[in-house]
Amino acid sequence: MLRTAFSPARGGQGWGEELQLRPIFLREKMGDRMNELSAISNPWPLEKDAFEFYGDPRGNHGAYSAEWAHENLVHVPCPWQIHMGEAPVPFILIHRKCAESLHRVLWKTWDAMGQSQANINKAGFGVFSGSFNYRCIRGATAISMHAFGAAIDWDAPDNPMGFGNLKHRFSDATPLIANFKEEGWRWGGDYHGRHDFMHVEACR
Ligand SMILES: [Zn+2]
Numbered sequence: 001m002l003r004t005a006f007s008p009a010r011g012g013q014g015w016g017e018e019l020q021l022r023p024i025f026l027r028e029k030m031g032d033r034m035n036e037l038s039a040i041s042n043p044w045p046l047e048k049d050a051f052e053f054y055g056d057p058r059g060n061h062g063a064y065s066a067e068w069a070h071e072n073l074v075h076v077p078c079p080w081q082i083h084m085g086e087a088p089v090p091f092i093l094i095h096r097k098c099a100e101s102l103h104r105v106l107w108k109t110w111d112a113m114g115q116s117q118a119n120i121n122k123a124g125f126g127v128f129s130g131s132f133n134y135r136c137i138r139g140a141t142a143i144s145m146h147a148f149g150a151a152i153d154w155d156a157p158d159n160p161m162g163f164g165n166l167k168h169r170f171s172d173a174t175p176l177i178a179n180f181k182e183e184g185w186r187w188g189g190d191y192h193g194r195h196d197f198m199h200v201e202a203c204r
Contacts, residue, residue: 044185054150063134076106079106079107089128094132095149098202104179105185108179124170125155125176151201153198161199171189
Protein backbone atom coordinates (compact mmCIF):
# COMPACT_ATOMS: atom_id res chain seq x y z
CA MET A 1 0.00 0.00 0.00
CA LEU A 2 1.24 3.44 -0.85
CA ARG A 3 1.14 5.34 2.42
CA THR A 4 2.43 8.64 1.18
CA ALA A 5 1.14 10.98 -1.46
CA PHE A 6 3.79 12.30 -3.76
CA SER A 7 4.11 16.05 -3.73
CA PRO A 8 5.01 17.79 -6.97
CA ALA A 9 8.56 18.95 -7.50
CA ARG A 10 7.74 22.58 -8.17
CA GLY A 11 7.62 25.24 -5.51
CA GLY A 12 8.49 24.75 -1.86
CA GLN A 13 12.18 25.00 -1.48
CA GLY A 14 12.91 26.71 -4.75
CA TRP A 15 15.28 24.30 -6.44
CA GLY A 16 12.71 22.18 -8.19
CA GLU A 17 11.83 24.61 -10.94
CA GLU A 18 15.38 25.08 -11.97
CA LEU A 19 16.51 21.48 -11.76
CA GLN A 20 13.50 19.37 -12.72
CA LEU A 21 14.32 16.94 -9.95
CA ARG A 22 13.15 13.41 -10.16
CA PRO A 23 10.44 12.31 -7.77
CA ILE A 24 10.86 9.14 -5.79
CA PHE A 25 8.04 6.75 -4.99
CA LEU A 26 9.69 4.77 -2.28
CA ARG A 27 6.82 2.93 -0.70
CA GLU A 28 5.49 1.98 -4.10
CA LYS A 29 8.87 0.93 -5.42
CA MET A 30 10.05 -0.94 -2.37
CA GLY A 31 6.78 -2.41 -1.12
CA ASP A 32 7.11 -4.63 1.91
CA ARG A 33 10.76 -5.19 1.29
CA MET A 34 11.30 -1.78 2.90
CA ASN A 35 10.66 -3.25 6.32
CA GLU A 36 13.12 -6.06 5.83
CA LEU A 37 16.01 -3.76 5.12
CA SER A 38 18.12 -3.27 8.18
CA ALA A 39 20.31 -0.49 9.38
CA ILE A 40 23.43 -2.44 8.54
CA SER A 41 22.60 -1.98 4.87
CA ASN A 42 23.71 1.64 5.23
CA PRO A 43 27.38 1.80 4.39
CA TRP A 44 27.75 5.52 5.15
CA PRO A 45 31.12 6.84 4.08
CA LEU A 46 33.69 8.41 6.31
CA GLU A 47 33.33 12.16 6.01
CA LYS A 48 36.64 12.31 4.17
CA ASP A 49 35.30 9.90 1.52
CA ALA A 50 32.10 11.88 0.88
CA PHE A 51 33.15 13.01 -2.61
CA GLU A 52 33.79 9.44 -3.64
CA PHE A 53 30.49 8.19 -2.22
CA TYR A 54 28.12 11.07 -3.05
CA GLY A 55 29.83 12.54 -6.09
CA ASP A 56 31.14 16.06 -6.50
CA PRO A 57 28.46 18.75 -6.10
CA ARG A 58 30.84 21.58 -6.94
CA GLY A 59 30.04 23.50 -10.10
CA ASN A 60 31.53 26.63 -11.63
CA HIS A 61 31.76 30.09 -10.13
CA GLY A 62 30.98 29.01 -6.59
CA ALA A 63 27.65 27.42 -7.55
CA TYR A 64 26.67 23.80 -7.25
CA SER A 65 26.70 21.55 -10.30
CA ALA A 66 23.22 21.34 -11.82
CA GLU A 67 24.22 18.10 -13.51
CA TRP A 68 25.23 16.52 -10.20
CA ALA A 69 22.00 17.73 -8.59
CA HIS A 70 19.89 16.29 -11.38
CA GLU A 71 21.67 12.96 -11.13
CA ASN A 72 21.64 12.67 -7.36
CA LEU A 73 18.98 14.66 -5.54
CA VAL A 74 15.54 13.19 -5.02
CA HIS A 75 12.40 14.14 -3.13
CA VAL A 76 11.24 12.20 -0.09
CA PRO A 77 7.82 13.20 1.23
CA CYS A 78 7.43 13.39 5.00
CA PRO A 79 4.47 11.47 6.47
CA TRP A 80 3.64 14.42 8.73
CA GLN A 81 3.39 18.11 7.98
CA ILE A 82 6.65 19.99 8.12
CA HIS A 83 7.20 23.68 7.62
CA MET A 84 9.98 26.20 7.37
CA GLY A 85 8.86 29.36 9.09
CA GLU A 86 5.32 29.79 7.86
CA ALA A 87 5.85 27.91 4.60
CA PRO A 88 4.79 24.26 4.33
CA VAL A 89 7.51 22.00 2.93
CA PRO A 90 6.10 19.35 0.54
CA PHE A 91 9.15 17.08 0.49
CA ILE A 92 12.70 16.66 1.77
CA LEU A 93 15.36 17.12 -0.87
CA ILE A 94 18.02 14.49 -0.25
CA HIS A 95 20.77 12.47 -1.94
CA ARG A 96 19.34 9.35 -3.60
CA LYS A 97 21.68 7.14 -1.57
CA CYS A 98 20.10 8.43 1.66
CA ALA A 99 16.50 8.35 0.48
CA GLU A 100 15.49 4.85 1.54
CA SER A 101 17.07 5.22 4.95
CA LEU A 102 15.40 8.60 5.46
CA HIS A 103 12.07 7.12 4.43
CA ARG A 104 12.43 4.37 7.05
CA VAL A 105 13.40 6.87 9.75
CA LEU A 106 10.41 9.09 8.98
CA TRP A 107 7.87 6.28 9.01
CA LYS A 108 9.30 4.72 12.14
CA THR A 109 9.13 8.10 13.85
CA TRP A 110 5.61 8.78 12.60
CA ASP A 111 4.48 5.42 13.99
CA ALA A 112 6.29 6.04 17.29
CA MET A 113 4.42 9.34 17.62
CA GLY A 114 1.09 7.57 17.15
CA GLN A 115 0.74 9.10 13.69
CA SER A 116 -0.42 12.23 15.48
CA GLN A 117 0.48 15.64 14.08
CA ALA A 118 -0.19 17.12 17.52
CA ASN A 119 2.44 14.82 19.08
CA ILE A 120 4.82 15.67 16.25
CA ASN A 121 4.36 19.39 16.82
CA LYS A 122 4.84 19.02 20.56
CA ALA A 123 8.17 17.27 19.94
CA GLY A 124 9.38 19.91 17.46
CA PHE A 125 9.54 17.49 14.49
CA GLY A 126 7.24 19.70 12.43
CA VAL A 127 9.93 22.35 12.26
CA PHE A 128 12.13 21.64 9.25
CA SER A 129 15.32 23.67 9.05
CA GLY A 130 16.86 22.51 5.76
CA SER A 131 18.53 19.61 3.95
CA PHE A 132 20.39 20.20 0.67
CA ASN A 133 22.14 23.53 0.93
CA TYR A 134 25.15 24.33 -1.17
CA ARG A 135 27.53 26.82 0.31
CA CYS A 136 30.83 27.31 -1.39
CA ILE A 137 33.68 28.16 0.88
CA ARG A 138 36.43 29.50 -1.30
CA GLY A 139 39.67 27.65 -0.81
CA ALA A 140 38.21 25.28 1.76
CA THR A 141 38.94 21.59 1.29
CA ALA A 142 35.92 20.38 3.27
CA ILE A 143 32.31 21.22 2.47
CA SER A 144 29.30 20.60 4.67
CA MET A 145 27.35 17.36 4.34
CA HIS A 146 24.42 19.64 3.48
CA ALA A 147 26.19 20.40 0.18
CA PHE A 148 26.00 16.69 -0.69
CA GLY A 149 22.31 16.52 0.22
CA ALA A 150 23.29 14.11 2.99
CA ALA A 151 22.35 16.14 6.08
CA ILE A 152 19.14 17.49 7.59
CA ASP A 153 18.49 20.10 10.25
CA TRP A 154 15.40 19.85 12.45
CA ASP A 155 13.91 22.46 14.77
CA ALA A 156 16.86 24.82 14.64
CA PRO A 157 15.32 27.41 17.01
CA ASP A 158 15.23 24.87 19.87
CA ASN A 159 18.44 23.03 19.00
CA PRO A 160 21.22 25.53 18.51
CA MET A 161 24.72 24.95 17.23
CA GLY A 162 27.60 26.08 19.39
CA PHE A 163 29.97 25.42 22.24
CA GLY A 164 29.41 24.67 25.89
CA ASN A 165 26.32 23.88 27.89
CA LEU A 166 23.65 24.86 25.39
CA LYS A 167 19.94 24.55 26.04
CA HIS A 168 18.46 22.09 23.56
CA ARG A 169 15.36 20.04 23.11
CA PHE A 170 16.71 16.96 21.32
CA SER A 171 18.60 14.15 23.04
CA ASP A 172 19.56 10.53 22.35
CA ALA A 173 16.13 9.53 23.62
CA THR A 174 14.24 11.73 21.14
CA PRO A 175 12.55 9.26 18.75
CA LEU A 176 13.54 11.17 15.61
CA ILE A 177 17.19 11.33 16.67
CA ALA A 178 17.24 7.76 17.98
CA ASN A 179 15.81 6.48 14.70
CA PHE A 180 18.40 8.34 12.62
CA LYS A 181 21.17 7.00 14.84
CA GLU A 182 19.83 3.49 14.52
CA GLU A 183 20.26 3.85 10.75
CA GLY A 184 23.85 4.88 11.28
CA TRP A 185 23.38 8.62 10.78
CA ARG A 186 25.64 10.84 12.86
CA TRP A 187 23.94 13.31 15.18
CA GLY A 188 25.51 16.73 15.71
CA GLY A 189 24.68 16.49 19.40
CA ASP A 190 27.39 13.83 19.65
CA TYR A 191 30.07 16.10 18.20
CA HIS A 192 32.96 16.86 20.47
CA GLY A 193 33.56 20.56 20.93
CA ARG A 194 31.01 22.43 18.87
CA HIS A 195 27.62 20.73 19.22
CA ASP A 196 25.00 20.87 16.48
CA PHE A 197 21.83 19.50 18.07
CA MET A 198 19.56 20.17 15.06
CA HIS A 199 21.79 18.25 12.64
CA VAL A 200 21.88 14.65 11.37
CA GLU A 201 24.13 13.47 8.54
CA ALA A 202 24.71 10.26 6.61
CA CYS A 203 28.43 9.85 7.19
CA ARG A 204 30.78 8.51 9.80
ZN1 LIG B 1 23.11 21.01 9.66
